[in-house]
Amino acid sequence: MAKQTPFFSSISRLYPHVKPILPRLFMGLLCALLASMVALAIPQVLRVLINGSLQPGGSTQALWTASLVILGLGAAEAGLVALRRQFVINPATTVETRMRVSLYGHLQDLTVSFHDRWGSGQLLSRAMTDLNFLRRWMAFGAIMLVVTTLTVAIGVVVMFSMSWQLALIFLAAAVPIMVYGFRFRTRYSKVARRSQDQAGDLATTVEESVHGIRVLKAFGRSREALANFNEQAEELRQTEIAKARHLATFSLVVTLLPELALGAGLVVGVVLASRGELSIGSLVAFFATAAVIAAPVEFSGTLLAMALTAKTAVDRHFEVMDSVNTITSPENPRRPEELKGALSFNHAGFAFEDAPDKPVLQDITLEIRPGETMALVGITGSGKSTLLQLVPRLYEVTAGSITIDGVDLRDFGVEELRTVVAVAFEDTTLFSSSVRDNVLLGAPDAGSEEDRDAALAEALEVAQAHFAYSLPDGVDTLIGEEGLSLSGGQRQRIALARAIAARPRVLVLDDPLSALDVNTEERVEARLREVLTDTTTLIVAHRPSTVALADRVALLEDGRITAVGTHARLLAENSHYRYVIASLSKEPRDLDSELSAFEAEEISR
Known part of the structure; x- marks a missing residue:
């Protein structure tokens, strides 16, 4: 089990990557926050409308004006949501790409002993799944978590301004939610980490099985491989069920308690209105405001789960990035005056x-x-x-x-x-490319195309790899992943030709x-x-x-x-x-x- 780190300590490590796009993210946050404020303004228009225009003798013109204001506010909210997406999508994908390229570059630099210890599936899941999730969290989850928190806080203040009695009832539901939220965070973090690690192990198994498919078939071990994969997949399924169970329980709490509070508030509100202590408009506006902030409250479980999963993705990413490359070039490299090869x-x-x-x-x-x-x-x-x-x-x-x-x-x-x-x-290890590209992989870059073609022909001739010319597209034939479309002897001769073409x-x-x-x-x-x-x-x-x-x-x-x-x-x-x-x-x-x-x-x- 990986060591658990504080949430903000992990997330703060994204800062160097996110810093160049902070203005765009801030604009996206501002648009999302304004959209929420517009949504909170609509109940206030309703309050004015009910307390004024809908009273006996109210103005029809005021009714139409209020309707147009609400329509305008709705259109403004939709426009701000669209702007938020425009601001954050492109920079978030840019950060994802840069982090992915940085990870790949670091993997190229790390020592062979590092790759001996790490499964390829684990590295693949970090390079693809984890960074993909981080991009979605930066573009949506992080912004909406901040906006949701501010929306609920501002909404509660507005509710207090209309009726402190009803607001206290609504606020009372927040105490058990916060208590359970702390437990949820601890439990969900552990199961989220286990899920992502198991997904990496499963990816390793798939990759090994695909690369070793000939061996599995030759020895008749396909059923055993399937049974092993099924066992791993079932473990991952159980972990995902545990994740869903924790999230469902938290969603139940954050949905049920506010609804119960609103039910109790409705009874108290009707009593207050009957006594003349609360206007009908304020009562309607209060519950309209509660409806606006109810959705963010209910969605908070999903947003918190996204944040915790993002934190795990950050931890997993930097587990690789923190690995030190011990085989490096000196500050002042030397080379022999005359390179003879002793x-x-x-x-x-x-x-x-x-x-x-x-x-x-x-x-x-x-x-x-x-x-x-x-x-x-x-x-x-x-x-x-x-x-x-x-x-x-x-x-x-x-x-x-x-x-x-x-x-x-x-x-x-x-x-x-x-x-x-x-x-x-x-x-031998060959790459999913042409024979030409594989042989000339380590060849000097200098020289004309004719020189490279001559080096290719000579290397193939020395390695007795003449078969390359009889392939469907000759030396430009794509030889498939790891060269598995070739025989063992053919792969060895291509690999030897690659070493010869390097002119070492x-x-x-x-x-x-x-x-x-x-x-x-x-x-x-x-x-x-x-x-x-x-x-x-x-x-x-x-x-x-x-x-x-x-x-x-x-x-x-x-x-x-x-x-x-x-x-x-x-x-x-x-x-x-x-x-x-x-x-x-x-x-x-x-x-x-x-x-x-x-x-x-x-x-x-």
Whole structure:
């Protein structure tokens, strides 16, 4: 359960975002308040009309005048309501958009460890649902809550001016409403927070199920996934019912008590009028005024619920915005005078934030020469992938240092470092865009369109991703969300092409060719050597063929580098290395490539 903060403390955090539009919001508030004052003025016209024109001998002209005044006041109220909307809608949507863009930008800056802890659905619900609700609250809920409060206060003063006895009866109903309102606020805040968190969890489940639909279908687990989703959806439904129950009870109280007070006031008012202590016009005006403020009183429950939900949305938004990006650029970034690509690990270590006493990597010391290809091998769980993610600073070393050409990675500007270092991972991530856009994602922006097309063609050729040209729209084919319309081997080759097109000095590969057959892998490696002769490559190898193609091999054992040398030397001298090589996976078959080759052969016949 998130820590509860005071309402005004949470809402005040919106001030920097709302400050530029405060004049427009104030004008909207003023229009709404004037509309309420116009509504309160109508009963006073009725009082004058009844006490004057409707008395025996009253003027017909006065009746028509009063009718026209009431019509004018009604038209003015409608016009002011329309003006309120005009004043607040555009600036409120502007604030929503800016906050959404700011949140997205902050998410891009935050570390990988942050995203490891947070479900994507939770972030999605904060970026969409919460900010959408905040916009509606700023444009309507906040203004109407202020207007409702002022309308009721002014209305009560007017009622006192007409009959203090009846006003006291009406005011007496406010005491239990205020008492219950305090309890309602506390209870509703908790259930509103629980509802929004559960909605985020449900969004995460939907996203995971959609992305993993092939796995669920392949293993026949759709029913189990549906049962789990149904359970989560039912929990959210019960929470929403609890919200509705709290709101319904509060609405009952704020509706019933004023109505009972008005009923009692009617009896007392008739008695006062019969005694001549209250005019008929004042009696009618009193109850007309009560009718005007009855609607805001009844609506106060909904407005209060909106305010509490908005407060929760603000808290959830700033939970993300308050997260600190620990991987940043220094004030005065440095870079080597001549960028060659020499990569050095100097007693480097790493431990996750939630387990600082259990380091994943310890005392890593490794020198990779410019242009050299170094294979990194080790049993599952030895820390290979984690070590690779230290190079582009996806994770930050917690001990020692890593340097490129003698400059500590932490002295580079983050953006510049990630142009020097390119990555391709085994679990490829592609975006819902064209093959062209995915491959050229990290390519240098400089250069003509022809240069970019040439870089695209070369990257696809090196990665042996010729299949891209046979797609329905060639390299401009939209490949679908996360590239799921492609096979595993095709996705890996597109991801590798993306890393090649970036033209890095240091290339980090986390077994990006695991889905390829050995012949395709060999062709890719051969072309990589030709095209990236000056590029330093660190590659996690899970197959003997990949190891054999490397210049040297580093053996990672229990988070430490225990041996470095050529494949042949380590195979002859290191028993643990022989064990690791023997346990590496057998060469997989790329069924997609085989099928394409078979079809090509059939066509040629």
